[in-house]
Amino acid sequence: GAVVSQHPSWVICKSGTSVKIECRSLDFQATTMFWYRQFPKQSLMLMATSNEGSKATYEQGVEKDKFLINHASLTLSTLTVTSAHPEDSSLYICSASGRGLPTFFGQGTRLTVV
């Protein structure tokens, strides 16, 4: 299957700081990328849908000013968690889909806010 890569795989940051997570499609052009959050032993909760060159569409209850999403190219989307707090600690997983392709997931970024 197609390859989707996230960077970093894990990050620890201090409360109040911002963290940027990258999601790249390595061997296909991703017209759409999705960002999910997964707490331990829970399901994947969709945060936002990101289309290349346009503003992200956020799910209900997700603060767009706190979770900034940029999808500047067909192979890269970034998620910035601003003013992170301990309750933002979670696994953040991106997925990407291209024309006619199913959705493939990145390996996830484990964020710990201390």
Added chain:
Amino acid sequence: GENVEQHPSTLSVQEGDSAVIKCTYSDSASNYFPWYKQELGKRPQLIIDIRSNVGEKKDQRIAVTLNKTAKHFSLHITETQPEDSAVYFCAASKGNQGGKLIFGQGTELSVKP
């Protein structure tokens, strides 16, 4: 919006037995239903999917059935092996394979040797 319910939340079977996981969805416009397997600490991996114009699909020991009228779909794993142990998620999507996925709550499958 779409809501996907998945049962059971945990499932324990003996090696060689079959395992069945069931999901229901709420939005009749959903037309693509993938199943993902997530091993501990790893990313979800697509194992099988089905579109709404098909009632059943099989891939070796894995099969998925879809009942559009009842809005439910199921994953069937036959001849289970210990390496099948993982968390399985169903999902539903509208539009096409690349549409946003709404996930079920997940089923933790344990296959005992």
